[in-house]
Amino acid sequence: xxxxxxxxxxxxxxxxxxxxxxxxxxxxxxxxxxxxxxxxxxxxxxxxxxxxxxxxxxxxxxxxxxxxxxxxxxxxxxxxxxxxxxxxxxxxxxxxxxxxxxxxxxxxxxxxxxxxxxxxxxxxxxxxxxxxxxxxxxxxxxxxxxxxxxxxxxxxxxxxxxxxxxxxxxxxxxxxxxxxxxxxxxxxxxxxxxxxxxxxxxxxxxxxxxxxxxxxxxxxxxxxxxxxxxxxxxxxxxxxxxxxxxxxxxxxxxxxxxxxxxxxxx
Amino acid sequence: xxxxxxxxxxxxxxxxxxxxxxxxxxxxxxxxxxxxxxxxxxxxxxxxxxxxxxxxxxxxxxxxxxxxxxxxxxxxxxxxxxxxxxxxxxxxxxxxxxxxxxxxxxxxxxxxxxxxxxxxxxxxxxxxxxxxxxxxxxxxxxxxxxxxxxxxxxxxxxxxxxxxxxxxxxxxxxxxxxxxxxxxxxxxxxxxxxxxxxxxxxxxxxxxxxxxxxxxxxxxxxxxxxxxxxxxxxxxxxxxxxxxxxxxxxxxxxxxxxxxxxxxxxxx
Numbered sequence: 098x099x100x101x102x103x104x105x106x107x108x109x110x111x112x113x114x115x116x117x118x119x120x121x122x123x124x125x126x127x128x129x130x131x132x133x134x135x136x137x138x139x140x141x142x143x144x145x146x147x148x149x150x151x152x153x154x155x156x157x158x159x160x161x162x163x164x165x166x167x168x169x170x171x172x173x174x175x176x177x178x179x180x181x182x183x184x185x186x187x188x189x190x191x192x193x194x195x196x197x198x199x200x201x202x203x204x205x206x207x208x209x210x211x212x213x214x215x216x217x218x219x220x221x222x223x224x225x226x227x228x229x230x231x232x233x234x235x236x237x238x239x240x241x242x243x244x245x246x247x248x249x250x251x252x253x254x255x256x257x258x259x260x261x262x263x264x265x266x267x268x269x270x271x272x273x274x275x276x277x278x279x280x281x282x283x284x285x286x287x288x289x290x291x292x293x294x295x296x297x298x299x300x301x302x303x304x305x306x307x308x309x310x311x312x313x314x315x316x317x318x319x320x321x322x323x324x325x326x327x328x329x330x331x332x333x334x335x336x337x338x339x340x341x342x343x344x345x346x347x348x349x350x351x352x353x354x355x356x357x358x359x360x361x362x363x
Numbered sequence: 364x365x366x367x368x369x370x371x372x373x374x375x376x377x378x379x380x381x382x383x384x385x386x387x388x389x390x391x392x393x394x395x396x397x398x399x400x401x402x403x404x405x406x407x408x409x410x411x412x413x414x415x416x417x418x419x420x421x422x423x424x425x426x427x428x429x430x431x432x433x434x435x436x437x438x439x440x441x442x443x444x445x446x447x448x449x450x451x452x453x454x455x456x457x458x459x460x461x462x463x464x465x466x467x468x469x470x471x472x473x474x475x476x477x478x479x480x481x482x483x484x485x486x487x488x489x490x491x492x493x494x495x496x497x498x499x500x501x502x503x504x505x506x507x508x509x510x511x512x513x514x515x516x517x518x519x520x521x522x523x524x525x526x527x528x529x530x531x532x533x534x535x536x537x538x539x540x541x542x543x544x545x546x547x548x549x550x551x552x553x554x555x556x557x558x559x560x561x562x563x564x565x566x567x568x569x570x571x572x573x574x575x576x577x578x579x580x581x582x583x584x585x586x587x588x589x590x591x592x593x594x595x596x597x598x599x600x601x602x603x604x605x606x607x608x609x610x611x612x613x614x615x616x617x618x619x620x621x622x623x624x625x626x627x628x629x630x631x
Contacts, residue, residue: 164522182523188516190535192542192618201534205524234619254524 111290112138117170132320143291145305181256187247189235196231202254221249241272277340310359325359402584410585427571434493435555446505475565489562496558508543542621548605
Protein backbone atom coordinates (compact mmCIF):
# COMPACT_ATOMS: atom_id res chain seq x y z
CA UNK A 98 0.00 0.00 0.00
CA UNK A 99 2.55 2.59 -1.10
CA UNK A 100 -0.18 5.07 -1.83
CA UNK A 101 -1.79 4.74 1.54
CA UNK A 102 1.50 5.55 3.15
CA UNK A 103 1.80 8.69 1.11
CA UNK A 104 -1.55 10.00 2.39
CA UNK A 105 -0.91 9.52 6.04
CA UNK A 106 -2.14 5.94 6.14
CA UNK A 107 0.56 3.77 7.60
CA UNK A 108 1.20 0.11 7.04
CA UNK A 109 -0.14 -0.81 10.46
CA UNK A 110 -3.56 -2.40 10.36
CA UNK A 111 -6.23 -0.58 12.35
CA UNK A 112 -8.95 -3.04 11.44
CA UNK A 113 -8.67 -6.36 9.72
CA UNK A 114 -11.73 -8.11 8.42
CA UNK A 115 -11.08 -11.58 7.09
CA UNK A 116 -13.58 -13.98 5.52
CA UNK A 117 -16.48 -12.34 7.25
CA UNK A 118 -19.93 -13.85 6.88
CA UNK A 119 -23.08 -12.29 8.19
CA UNK A 120 -26.73 -13.26 7.74
CA UNK A 121 -29.94 -11.74 8.94
CA UNK A 122 -33.10 -13.76 9.41
CA UNK A 123 -35.53 -12.55 6.81
CA UNK A 124 -39.10 -13.80 6.41
CA UNK A 125 -38.68 -17.56 6.24
CA UNK A 126 -35.11 -17.60 4.99
CA UNK A 127 -31.93 -15.64 5.56
CA UNK A 128 -30.50 -12.49 4.08
CA UNK A 129 -26.83 -13.12 3.39
CA UNK A 130 -25.21 -9.68 3.55
CA UNK A 131 -21.56 -10.75 3.56
CA UNK A 132 -20.02 -13.99 2.42
CA UNK A 133 -16.26 -14.36 2.88
CA UNK A 134 -15.83 -10.62 2.86
CA UNK A 135 -12.35 -9.27 3.53
CA UNK A 136 -11.18 -5.70 4.04
CA UNK A 137 -8.09 -4.16 5.57
CA UNK A 138 -8.12 -0.70 7.06
CA UNK A 139 -4.81 0.97 7.79
CA UNK A 140 -3.99 3.25 10.66
CA UNK A 141 -4.17 6.91 9.70
CA UNK A 142 -6.12 6.49 6.49
CA UNK A 143 -9.50 7.94 5.67
CA UNK A 144 -11.44 5.16 4.02
CA UNK A 145 -14.58 6.10 2.15
CA UNK A 146 -17.07 3.29 1.63
CA UNK A 147 -19.63 3.80 -1.11
CA UNK A 148 -22.51 1.60 -2.06
CA UNK A 149 -26.20 1.49 -2.81
CA UNK A 150 -28.71 1.49 0.03
CA UNK A 151 -29.23 -1.89 1.61
CA UNK A 152 -25.86 -3.33 0.60
CA UNK A 153 -24.70 -3.62 4.20
CA UNK A 154 -22.63 -0.48 4.81
CA UNK A 155 -24.18 0.21 8.20
CA UNK A 156 -23.96 -3.47 9.14
CA UNK A 157 -20.25 -3.34 8.35
CA UNK A 158 -19.75 -0.35 10.67
CA UNK A 159 -21.78 -2.03 13.40
CA UNK A 160 -19.58 -5.08 13.14
CA UNK A 161 -16.39 -3.00 13.20
CA UNK A 162 -17.66 -1.07 16.22
CA UNK A 163 -18.45 -4.31 18.02
CA UNK A 164 -22.11 -3.44 18.58
CA UNK A 165 -23.20 -6.25 16.28
CA UNK A 166 -22.07 -9.85 16.04
CA UNK A 167 -21.37 -11.91 12.93
CA UNK A 168 -21.61 -15.52 11.89
CA UNK A 169 -18.09 -16.45 10.91
CA UNK A 170 -14.75 -14.97 10.02
CA UNK A 171 -12.31 -12.78 11.88
CA UNK A 172 -12.60 -9.12 12.79
CA UNK A 173 -9.50 -7.78 14.45
CA UNK A 174 -9.04 -4.28 15.75
CA UNK A 175 -5.96 -2.52 17.01
CA UNK A 176 -5.44 -3.41 20.63
CA UNK A 177 -7.41 -1.12 22.95
CA UNK A 178 -8.53 1.01 20.04
CA UNK A 179 -11.18 3.45 21.11
CA UNK A 180 -14.07 3.58 18.68
CA UNK A 181 -16.07 6.72 17.96
CA UNK A 182 -19.29 6.07 16.10
CA UNK A 183 -21.29 8.85 14.53
CA UNK A 184 -24.72 8.17 13.12
CA UNK A 185 -26.92 9.71 10.47
CA UNK A 186 -29.18 10.89 13.26
CA UNK A 187 -27.56 13.32 15.71
CA UNK A 188 -29.09 11.49 18.71
CA UNK A 189 -28.72 14.43 21.06
CA UNK A 190 -30.37 13.84 24.41
CA UNK A 191 -33.19 16.41 24.53
CA UNK A 192 -32.84 17.09 28.26
CA UNK A 193 -29.17 18.04 28.00
CA UNK A 194 -27.82 21.33 26.70
CA UNK A 195 -25.34 21.42 23.84
CA UNK A 196 -22.28 21.27 26.09
CA UNK A 197 -23.83 18.47 28.16
CA UNK A 198 -24.48 16.46 25.01
CA UNK A 199 -21.00 17.11 23.68
CA UNK A 200 -19.41 15.69 26.80
CA UNK A 201 -21.58 12.56 26.98
CA UNK A 202 -18.85 10.29 25.63
CA UNK A 203 -16.08 11.54 27.89
CA UNK A 204 -18.51 11.47 30.79
CA UNK A 205 -19.06 7.76 30.23
CA UNK A 206 -15.32 7.31 29.93
CA UNK A 207 -14.99 9.15 33.25
CA UNK A 208 -12.77 11.97 32.05
CA UNK A 209 -15.31 14.77 31.60
CA UNK A 210 -14.08 16.63 34.66
CA UNK A 211 -10.51 16.97 33.36
CA UNK A 212 -9.62 20.60 32.62
CA UNK A 213 -8.04 19.54 29.34
CA UNK A 214 -11.34 18.07 28.11
CA UNK A 215 -13.22 21.14 29.26
CA UNK A 216 -10.82 23.35 27.31
CA UNK A 217 -11.04 21.18 24.20
CA UNK A 218 -14.81 21.25 24.37
CA UNK A 219 -14.87 25.04 24.33
CA UNK A 220 -12.29 25.09 21.54
CA UNK A 221 -14.44 22.82 19.38
CA UNK A 222 -17.46 25.01 20.02
CA UNK A 223 -15.42 28.00 18.85
CA UNK A 224 -13.95 26.27 15.82
CA UNK A 225 -17.27 24.93 14.58
CA UNK A 226 -19.10 28.22 15.01
CA UNK A 227 -21.13 27.19 18.04
CA UNK A 228 -19.70 29.73 20.45
CA UNK A 229 -22.43 31.05 22.72
CA UNK A 230 -24.70 28.04 22.12
CA UNK A 231 -23.17 25.88 24.85
CA UNK A 232 -26.19 26.13 27.11
CA UNK A 233 -28.90 25.86 24.48
CA UNK A 234 -31.11 22.80 24.41
CA UNK A 235 -31.18 20.67 21.23
CA UNK A 236 -34.63 22.03 20.42
CA UNK A 237 -33.17 25.50 20.09
CA UNK A 238 -30.54 24.38 17.58
CA UNK A 239 -30.86 23.96 13.84
CA UNK A 240 -30.24 20.59 12.19
CA UNK A 241 -26.74 21.60 11.15
CA UNK A 242 -25.87 22.82 14.62
CA UNK A 243 -27.17 19.63 16.18
CA UNK A 244 -25.00 17.52 13.93
CA UNK A 245 -22.01 19.71 14.79
CA UNK A 246 -22.64 19.08 18.48
CA UNK A 247 -22.79 15.35 17.68
CA UNK A 248 -19.46 15.66 15.89
CA UNK A 249 -17.90 17.42 18.88
CA UNK A 250 -19.25 14.64 21.10
CA UNK A 251 -17.48 12.11 18.90
CA UNK A 252 -14.20 14.02 18.54
CA UNK A 253 -13.99 14.89 22.24
CA UNK A 254 -14.12 11.17 22.95
CA UNK A 255 -10.81 11.15 21.06
CA UNK A 256 -11.40 7.92 19.14
CA UNK A 257 -8.57 6.00 17.51
CA UNK A 258 -11.00 4.75 14.91
CA UNK A 259 -13.74 7.10 13.80
CA UNK A 260 -16.76 5.42 12.19
CA UNK A 261 -19.04 7.79 10.31
CA UNK A 262 -22.36 6.49 9.02
CA UNK A 263 -23.61 9.08 6.52
CA UNK A 264 -23.49 11.70 9.24
CA UNK A 265 -23.70 14.70 6.94
CA UNK A 266 -26.26 13.47 4.44
CA UNK A 267 -29.08 15.66 5.72
CA UNK A 268 -27.06 18.88 5.99
CA UNK A 269 -26.78 21.84 3.68
CA UNK A 270 -23.71 21.98 1.49
CA UNK A 271 -21.90 24.68 3.48
CA UNK A 272 -22.22 22.94 6.81
CA UNK A 273 -21.19 19.72 5.17
CA UNK A 274 -17.96 21.22 3.82
CA UNK A 275 -17.20 22.67 7.25
CA UNK A 276 -17.73 19.35 9.03
CA UNK A 277 -15.79 17.37 6.42
CA UNK A 278 -12.93 19.78 7.04
CA UNK A 279 -13.18 19.29 10.80
CA UNK A 280 -13.07 15.50 10.44
CA UNK A 281 -10.06 15.67 8.14
CA UNK A 282 -8.23 18.08 10.45
CA UNK A 283 -8.86 15.78 13.39
CA UNK A 284 -7.69 12.69 11.54
CA UNK A 285 -4.59 14.38 10.23
CA UNK A 286 -3.52 16.11 13.46
CA UNK A 287 -3.77 12.94 15.49
CA UNK A 288 -3.15 10.28 12.85
CA UNK A 289 -6.49 8.71 13.48
CA UNK A 290 -8.25 6.22 11.28
CA UNK A 291 -11.55 7.23 9.73
CA UNK A 292 -14.10 4.97 8.09
CA UNK A 293 -16.55 7.14 6.22
CA UNK A 294 -19.71 5.51 4.90
CA UNK A 295 -21.74 7.53 2.44
CA UNK A 296 -23.74 7.23 -0.71
CA UNK A 297 -22.60 10.60 -1.90
CA UNK A 298 -19.89 9.96 -4.51
CA UNK A 299 -18.70 13.54 -4.36
CA UNK A 300 -18.20 13.44 -0.62
CA UNK A 301 -16.50 10.07 -0.69
CA UNK A 302 -13.86 11.36 -3.12
CA UNK A 303 -13.38 14.69 -1.36
CA UNK A 304 -12.80 13.13 2.03
CA UNK A 305 -11.25 9.73 1.44
CA UNK A 306 -7.60 8.89 1.05
CA UNK A 307 -8.84 5.51 -0.15
CA UNK A 308 -12.14 4.56 -1.60
CA UNK A 309 -13.99 1.27 -1.62
CA UNK A 310 -17.16 0.63 -3.61
CA UNK A 311 -19.43 -2.13 -2.39
CA UNK A 312 -21.89 -3.81 -4.66
CA UNK A 313 -24.43 -6.44 -3.85
CA UNK A 314 -28.08 -7.00 -3.32
CA UNK A 315 -28.65 -9.31 -0.35
CA UNK A 316 -32.39 -9.20 -0.98
CA UNK A 317 -31.73 -10.84 -4.36
CA UNK A 318 -29.37 -13.40 -2.85
CA UNK A 319 -26.24 -11.56 -3.90
CA UNK A 320 -23.96 -10.80 -0.91
CA UNK A 321 -21.98 -7.56 -0.98
CA UNK A 322 -18.48 -7.51 -2.35
CA UNK A 323 -15.85 -4.95 -3.18
CA UNK A 324 -16.02 -3.95 -6.83
CA UNK A 325 -13.57 -1.08 -6.67
CA UNK A 326 -10.78 -0.23 -4.24
CA UNK A 327 -8.41 2.55 -5.04
CA UNK A 328 -6.34 5.27 -3.45
CA UNK A 329 -7.49 8.82 -3.82
CA UNK A 330 -4.68 11.36 -3.99
CA UNK A 331 -4.56 15.02 -4.82
CA UNK A 332 -1.46 17.21 -5.21
CA UNK A 333 -2.59 19.44 -2.35
CA UNK A 334 -2.74 16.53 0.09
CA UNK A 335 0.76 17.28 1.35
CA UNK A 336 -0.57 20.40 3.04
CA UNK A 337 -3.62 18.65 4.40
CA UNK A 338 -6.70 17.99 2.37
CA UNK A 339 -9.13 20.83 1.82
CA UNK A 340 -12.56 19.46 0.86
CA UNK A 341 -13.32 22.59 -1.20
CA UNK A 342 -10.06 22.77 -3.12
CA UNK A 343 -10.08 19.13 -4.18
CA UNK A 344 -13.53 19.46 -5.65
CA UNK A 345 -12.01 21.89 -8.15
CA UNK A 346 -9.14 19.61 -9.06
CA UNK A 347 -9.36 18.03 -12.49
CA UNK A 348 -8.55 14.62 -11.04
CA UNK A 349 -11.77 14.86 -9.11
CA UNK A 350 -13.75 14.22 -12.29
CA UNK A 351 -11.60 11.24 -13.21
CA UNK A 352 -12.27 9.66 -9.85
CA UNK A 353 -15.92 10.54 -10.19
CA UNK A 354 -16.18 8.77 -13.54
CA UNK A 355 -14.38 5.73 -12.27
CA UNK A 356 -16.66 5.40 -9.26
CA UNK A 357 -19.75 5.84 -11.40
CA UNK A 358 -18.65 3.04 -13.68
CA UNK A 359 -18.04 0.82 -10.65
CA UNK A 360 -21.53 1.59 -9.40
CA UNK A 361 -22.84 0.66 -12.83
CA UNK A 362 -24.04 4.15 -13.63
CA UNK A 363 -21.50 5.37 -16.12
CA UNK B 364 -46.47 50.84 24.67
CA UNK B 365 -46.01 47.34 25.93
CA UNK B 366 -48.28 48.15 28.85
CA UNK B 367 -50.95 49.34 26.46
CA UNK B 368 -50.76 46.14 24.43
CA UNK B 369 -51.09 44.15 27.61
CA UNK B 370 -54.12 46.16 28.71
CA UNK B 371 -55.65 45.66 25.28
CA UNK B 372 -55.08 41.91 25.46
CA UNK B 373 -56.60 41.75 28.93
CA UNK B 374 -59.65 43.72 27.81
CA UNK B 375 -60.11 41.33 24.88
CA UNK B 376 -59.86 38.30 27.15
CA UNK B 377 -62.35 39.73 29.65
CA UNK B 378 -64.81 40.90 27.01
CA UNK B 379 -66.66 37.57 26.54
CA UNK B 380 -66.89 37.15 30.33
CA UNK B 381 -68.32 40.65 30.69
CA UNK B 382 -70.89 40.10 27.94
CA UNK B 383 -71.95 36.73 29.31
CA UNK B 384 -72.12 38.07 32.87
CA UNK B 385 -74.20 41.02 31.80
CA UNK B 386 -76.58 38.85 29.77
CA UNK B 387 -76.90 36.46 32.69
CA UNK B 388 -77.58 39.30 35.13
CA UNK B 389 -80.24 40.83 32.86
CA UNK B 390 -81.89 37.51 32.08
CA UNK B 391 -82.60 36.59 35.69
CA UNK B 392 -83.20 40.13 36.99
CA UNK B 393 -86.99 40.09 36.89
CA UNK B 394 -87.67 36.63 38.18
CA UNK B 395 -86.87 35.47 41.71
CA UNK B 396 -87.54 31.90 40.55
CA UNK B 397 -84.84 32.23 37.90
CA UNK B 398 -82.53 33.82 40.46
CA UNK B 399 -83.12 30.89 42.78
CA UNK B 400 -82.27 28.37 40.07
CA UNK B 401 -79.50 30.15 38.22
CA UNK B 402 -78.28 32.75 40.74
CA UNK B 403 -76.71 35.80 39.15
CA UNK B 404 -73.20 37.25 38.93
CA UNK B 405 -73.95 39.85 41.60
CA UNK B 406 -75.38 37.21 43.95
CA UNK B 407 -72.37 34.96 43.40
CA UNK B 408 -69.95 37.80 44.10
CA UNK B 409 -71.91 38.77 47.23
CA UNK B 410 -71.96 35.18 48.48
CA UNK B 411 -68.30 34.76 47.67
CA UNK B 412 -67.40 37.83 49.73
CA UNK B 413 -69.46 36.51 52.66
CA UNK B 414 -67.81 33.13 52.29
CA UNK B 415 -64.39 34.75 52.36
CA UNK B 416 -65.30 37.07 55.24
CA UNK B 417 -66.41 34.13 57.40
CA UNK B 418 -62.96 32.65 56.93
CA UNK B 419 -64.34 29.39 55.52
CA UNK B 420 -63.22 30.12 51.96
CA UNK B 421 -59.56 30.29 52.90
CA UNK B 422 -59.72 27.14 55.04
CA UNK B 423 -61.65 25.15 52.42
CA UNK B 424 -59.37 26.21 49.58
CA UNK B 425 -56.26 25.52 51.60
CA UNK B 426 -57.49 22.06 52.61
CA UNK B 427 -58.37 21.05 49.07
CA UNK B 428 -55.15 22.56 47.73
CA UNK B 429 -52.92 20.73 50.19
CA UNK B 430 -54.73 17.39 49.64
CA UNK B 431 -54.32 17.74 45.92
CA UNK B 432 -50.71 18.87 46.13
CA UNK B 433 -49.61 16.14 48.50
CA UNK B 434 -51.46 13.58 46.37
CA UNK B 435 -49.80 15.02 43.30
CA UNK B 436 -46.30 14.75 44.78
CA UNK B 437 -46.84 11.24 46.14
CA UNK B 438 -48.59 10.05 42.97
CA UNK B 439 -45.77 11.32 40.78
CA UNK B 440 -43.07 9.90 43.02
CA UNK B 441 -44.70 6.45 43.08
CA UNK B 442 -45.49 6.63 39.36
CA UNK B 443 -41.90 7.46 38.41
CA UNK B 444 -40.48 4.65 40.49
CA UNK B 445 -42.99 2.04 39.30
CA UNK B 446 -42.78 3.19 35.67
CA UNK B 447 -39.00 3.01 35.61
CA UNK B 448 -38.99 -0.32 37.41
CA UNK B 449 -41.40 -1.75 34.83
CA UNK B 450 -39.12 -0.53 32.07
CA UNK B 451 -36.18 -2.22 33.76
CA UNK B 452 -37.95 -5.57 34.14
CA UNK B 453 -39.75 -6.32 30.86
CA UNK B 454 -41.12 -9.63 32.13
CA UNK B 455 -42.78 -7.96 35.09
CA UNK B 456 -44.12 -5.31 32.74
CA UNK B 457 -45.69 -7.93 30.46
CA UNK B 458 -47.65 -9.29 33.39
CA UNK B 459 -48.24 -6.02 35.24
CA UNK B 460 -49.67 -4.16 32.28
CA UNK B 461 -52.92 -6.13 32.44
CA UNK B 462 -53.34 -5.23 36.09
CA UNK B 463 -52.53 -1.62 35.36
CA UNK B 464 -55.11 -1.59 32.58
CA UNK B 465 -57.64 -3.17 34.94
CA UNK B 466 -56.90 -0.63 37.68
CA UNK B 467 -57.08 2.17 35.16
CA UNK B 468 -60.56 1.05 34.16
CA UNK B 469 -61.90 1.60 37.69
CA UNK B 470 -63.88 4.85 37.93
CA UNK B 471 -62.10 6.76 40.65
CA UNK B 472 -65.48 7.57 42.26
CA UNK B 473 -66.07 3.94 43.09
CA UNK B 474 -62.98 3.78 45.28
CA UNK B 475 -64.17 6.52 47.59
CA UNK B 476 -66.34 4.35 49.92
CA UNK B 477 -63.41 2.02 50.54
CA UNK B 478 -61.02 4.88 51.18
CA UNK B 479 -63.42 6.20 53.79
CA UNK B 480 -63.71 2.79 55.44
CA UNK B 481 -59.96 2.38 55.55
CA UNK B 482 -58.71 5.89 56.18
CA UNK B 483 -61.69 7.68 57.73
CA UNK B 484 -63.27 10.86 56.51
CA UNK B 485 -60.24 13.03 57.20
CA UNK B 486 -57.25 14.28 55.33
CA UNK B 487 -55.57 10.93 54.60
CA UNK B 488 -58.51 9.50 52.67
CA UNK B 489 -58.56 12.53 50.35
CA UNK B 490 -54.82 12.30 49.76
CA UNK B 491 -55.22 8.60 48.93
CA UNK B 492 -57.95 9.42 46.43
CA UNK B 493 -55.71 12.04 44.93
CA UNK B 494 -52.81 9.57 44.65
CA UNK B 495 -55.03 6.95 43.02
CA UNK B 496 -56.22 9.48 40.55
CA UNK B 497 -52.69 10.46 39.43
CA UNK B 498 -50.49 7.44 39.93
CA UNK B 499 -51.60 5.32 36.98
CA UNK B 500 -51.16 8.21 34.59
CA UNK B 501 -47.68 9.03 35.87
CA UNK B 502 -46.73 5.37 35.81
CA UNK B 503 -47.70 5.23 32.16
CA UNK B 504 -45.81 8.43 31.40
CA UNK B 505 -42.68 7.31 33.23
CA UNK B 506 -42.78 3.92 31.50
CA UNK B 507 -43.24 5.52 28.09
CA UNK B 508 -40.38 7.92 28.77
CA UNK B 509 -38.12 5.22 30.13
CA UNK B 510 -38.63 2.93 27.15
CA UNK B 511 -38.66 5.56 24.42
CA UNK B 512 -34.93 6.14 24.60
CA UNK B 513 -34.07 2.52 25.12
CA UNK B 514 -35.72 1.11 22.04
CA UNK B 515 -34.18 3.82 19.95
CA UNK B 516 -30.59 4.31 19.05
CA UNK B 517 -29.60 6.08 22.26
CA UNK B 518 -28.51 2.79 23.72
CA UNK B 519 -26.41 1.96 20.68
CA UNK B 520 -24.80 5.38 20.99
CA UNK B 521 -23.98 4.90 24.66
CA UNK B 522 -22.80 1.36 24.02
CA UNK B 523 -20.45 2.67 21.35
CA UNK B 524 -18.92 4.84 24.08
CA UNK B 525 -18.52 1.71 26.19
CA UNK B 526 -21.31 2.48 28.63
CA UNK B 527 -22.34 -0.13 31.18
CA UNK B 528 -25.96 -1.12 31.73
CA UNK B 529 -25.98 1.04 34.83
CA UNK B 530 -24.70 4.06 32.90
CA UNK B 531 -27.36 3.59 30.23
CA UNK B 532 -29.92 3.47 33.01
CA UNK B 533 -28.68 6.61 34.74
CA UNK B 534 -27.98 8.69 31.65
CA UNK B 535 -30.86 7.72 29.37
CA UNK B 536 -33.63 5.76 31.09
CA UNK B 537 -34.12 7.83 34.24
CA UNK B 538 -33.77 11.32 32.70
CA UNK B 539 -36.04 10.34 29.83
CA UNK B 540 -38.74 9.10 32.22
CA UNK B 541 -38.42 12.24 34.34
CA UNK B 542 -38.63 14.55 31.35
CA UNK B 543 -41.92 12.94 30.30
CA UNK B 544 -43.36 13.09 33.78
CA UNK B 545 -42.33 16.69 34.42
CA UNK B 546 -43.63 17.80 31.03
CA UNK B 547 -47.05 16.46 32.04
CA UNK B 548 -47.20 18.04 35.49
CA UNK B 549 -50.01 20.38 34.44
CA UNK B 550 -52.03 17.42 33.27
CA UNK B 551 -51.45 15.25 36.33
CA UNK B 552 -52.09 18.04 38.85
CA UNK B 553 -55.58 18.24 37.34
CA UNK B 554 -56.09 14.56 38.13
CA UNK B 555 -54.77 15.09 41.65
CA UNK B 556 -57.26 17.89 42.23
CA UNK B 557 -60.06 15.77 40.81
CA UNK B 558 -59.22 12.92 43.20
CA UNK B 559 -59.14 15.20 46.25
CA UNK B 560 -62.38 16.85 45.18
CA UNK B 561 -64.21 13.57 44.72
CA UNK B 562 -62.97 12.42 48.12
CA UNK B 563 -64.44 15.52 49.70
CA UNK B 564 -67.62 15.17 47.73
CA UNK B 565 -68.30 11.75 49.20
CA UNK B 566 -67.67 12.60 52.79
CA UNK B 567 -65.74 15.32 54.53
CA UNK B 568 -65.89 18.11 57.09
CA UNK B 569 -63.91 20.70 55.20
CA UNK B 570 -62.77 21.51 51.70
CA UNK B 571 -64.25 22.97 48.54
CA UNK B 572 -65.86 19.70 47.49
CA UNK B 573 -67.59 19.42 50.84
CA UNK B 574 -68.72 23.07 50.67
CA UNK B 575 -70.14 22.73 47.16
CA UNK B 576 -72.01 19.54 48.07
CA UNK B 577 -73.47 21.16 51.21
CA UNK B 578 -74.45 24.31 49.33
CA UNK B 579 -76.19 22.18 46.72
CA UNK B 580 -78.08 20.34 49.47
CA UNK B 581 -79.45 23.63 50.82
CA UNK B 582 -80.24 25.05 47.36
CA UNK B 583 -77.63 27.73 47.89
CA UNK B 584 -76.83 28.18 44.19
CA UNK B 585 -74.68 31.30 44.68
CA UNK B 586 -72.42 29.41 47.09
CA UNK B 587 -72.13 26.45 44.67
CA UNK B 588 -70.99 28.84 41.98
CA UNK B 589 -68.70 30.69 44.41
CA UNK B 590 -67.11 27.33 45.28
CA UNK B 591 -66.66 26.47 41.62
CA UNK B 592 -65.02 29.84 41.09
CA UNK B 593 -62.55 29.07 43.84
CA UNK B 594 -61.88 25.63 42.34
CA UNK B 595 -61.05 27.26 39.02
CA UNK B 596 -58.73 29.76 40.69
CA UNK B 597 -57.14 26.95 42.68
CA UNK B 598 -56.60 24.81 39.58
CA UNK B 599 -54.86 27.70 37.83
CA UNK B 600 -52.68 28.44 40.86
CA UNK B 601 -51.77 24.77 41.22
CA UNK B 602 -50.73 24.52 37.60
CA UNK B 603 -48.42 27.52 38.14
CA UNK B 604 -47.12 25.92 41.31
CA UNK B 605 -46.26 22.64 39.59
CA UNK B 606 -44.58 24.58 36.80
CA UNK B 607 -42.33 25.98 39.50
CA UNK B 608 -41.83 22.54 41.06
CA UNK B 609 -40.88 21.14 37.65
CA UNK B 610 -38.53 24.02 36.98
CA UNK B 611 -36.78 23.59 40.33
CA UNK B 612 -36.56 19.83 39.89
CA UNK B 613 -35.06 20.06 36.40
CA UNK B 614 -32.68 22.79 37.51
CA UNK B 615 -31.56 20.68 40.44
CA UNK B 616 -30.88 17.78 38.07
CA UNK B 617 -29.35 20.11 35.47
CA UNK B 618 -31.91 19.01 32.94
CA UNK B 619 -33.60 20.94 30.17
CA UNK B 620 -37.35 21.24 29.85
CA UNK B 621 -38.48 19.03 26.96
CA UNK B 622 -41.37 20.92 25.53
CA UNK B 623 -42.49 18.81 22.63
CA UNK B 624 -43.71 16.11 25.00
CA UNK B 625 -46.14 18.42 26.70
CA UNK B 626 -49.44 18.72 24.89
CA UNK B 627 -50.64 21.36 27.33
CA UNK B 628 -47.46 23.41 27.02
CA UNK B 629 -48.50 24.55 23.56
CA UNK B 630 -51.38 26.52 25.04
CA UNK B 631 -49.11 28.58 27.25
